[in-house]
Amino acid sequence: MGTSAERAASNTDYYTRGDALPGIWVDGMDVLAVKAATSFARDYVTKNGPIVMETFTYRYSGHSMSDPGTSYRTREEIQEVRQKRDPITSFKEKILELGLLTQEEVKAIDVKVKKEIDDAAAKAKADVEIPLEELYTDIYSTCLEPKLRDCVGYNQAHRVLNKGPYKMYNIDECPSHSAKISKEMGIKYLRDMMLIRRMENECSNLYKSKLIRGFLHLCVGQEAVNVGLHAAMRPEDHLITAYRSELAGREAGCSRGKGGSMHMYAPKFYGGNGIVGAQVPLGAGVALHEKILNKKGVCFALYGDGAANQGQIFEAYNIAHLMKLPVIFVCENNQY
Ligand SMILES: Cc1ncc(C[n+]2csc(CCOP(=O)(O)OP(=O)(O)O)c2C)c(N)n1
Numbered sequence: 001m002g003t004s005a006e007r008a009a010s011n012t013d014y015y016t017r018g019d020a021l022p023g024i025w026v027d028g029m030d031v032l033a034v035k036a037a038t039s040f041a042r043d044y045v046t047k048n049g050p051i052v053m054e055t056f057t058y059r060y061s062g063h064s065m066s067d068p069g070t071s072y073r074t075r076e077e078i079q080e081v082r083q084k085r086d087p088i089t090s091f092k093e094k095i096l097e098l099g100l101l102t103q104e105e106v107k108a109i110d111v112k113v114k115k116e117i118d119d120a121a122a123k124a125k126a127d128v129e130i131p132l133e134e135l136y137t138d139i140y141s142t143c144l145e146p147k148l149r150d151c152v153g154y155n156q157a158h159r160v161l162n163k164g165p166y167k168m169y170n171i172d173e174c175p176s177h178s179a180k181i182s183k184e185m186g187i188k189y190l191r192d193m194m195l196i197r198r199m200e201n202e203c204s205n206l207y208k209s210k211l212i213r214g215f216l217h218l219c220v221g222q223e224a225v226n227v228g229l230h231a232a233m234r235p236e237d238h239l240i241t242a243y244r245s246e247l248a249g250r251e252a253g254c255s256r257g258k259g260g261s262m263h264m265y266a267p268k269f270y271g272g273n274g275i276v277g278a279q280v281p282l283g284a285g286v287a288l289h290e291k292i293l294n295k296k297g298v299c300f301a302l303y304g305d306g307a308a309n310q311g312q313i314f315e316a317y318n319i320a321h322l323m324k325l326p327v328i329f330v331c332e333n334n335q336y
């Protein structure tokens, strides 16, 4: 299902595609760089309005489990990324080098993570499937009264600044990046990335054993994006993304088994959207809500390089820029 970015986009520098919107490119395999870029972007949008953030990353697998094996990549290329750019291996090496953790401590984290995933998988297997009539129950929310409108002009100058793990489009500052991390941060980021990878691999097993049915989209290789973004988010922030959700259709699932492959919701988390790109204007709407109510949160609207060519993305950029909405358009560029 994945089309290569080169075949789908006339300009694959997604961070420059906002035109009037400034942009930032970040090495999406470096969790600390993603965190610093996210903090920078967060700070930027609360003062100036939207920004496009491209996280340049890599997915080892195909688009979904329906894509066979290594699909779009050669074995040699995958091997090379695993050896030289894998987000978990490189972060592990960094914190070992800095003396923040020992090999034994890293091993202990991995053992704990494995147990957590094994327990969750056992629970999913043991849990009951929801009854069919549950599908008819709905979720409601209240509507908003729009109160505010605000417009900004178009800046025609285009400048690109290249610095370390970042490229800046129409912004003259750069995130401050230092390798300084505490032991607690080292443990947390490493654990979270390992947890995601083990979870993805376990999901692949559950799919093969038919406990997960329908679609399954894995993101093995992209862990630094998720963890780095989350590390810089604040409790008042919102996030909206595309597919990948509650998978086993069991009663204990976060949408009580009704999420399917595409839909899951939690406070300040708006899915899980099956239509490629549809979450982006919705994310701009979430940011509009924050602005109207004078709240302090920002919205992270995540989409893939495959969604980046859709008209609705540019419509969302445009209105967000006009209305100076606190939204960060995060393009997860895995090149397919
Ligand atoms: C409007 C629309 N067109 C096509 C599809 C089928 N489809 C699902 S995912 C996908 C590719 C998305 O690629 P990308 O945005 O790069 O996401 P990635 O899986 O790489 O993160 C396509 C074409 C869809 N769900 N919605």
Ligand SMILES: [Mg+2]
Pocket: 304, 305, 306, 332, 333, 334, 335, 336
């Ligand atoms: Mg993609």
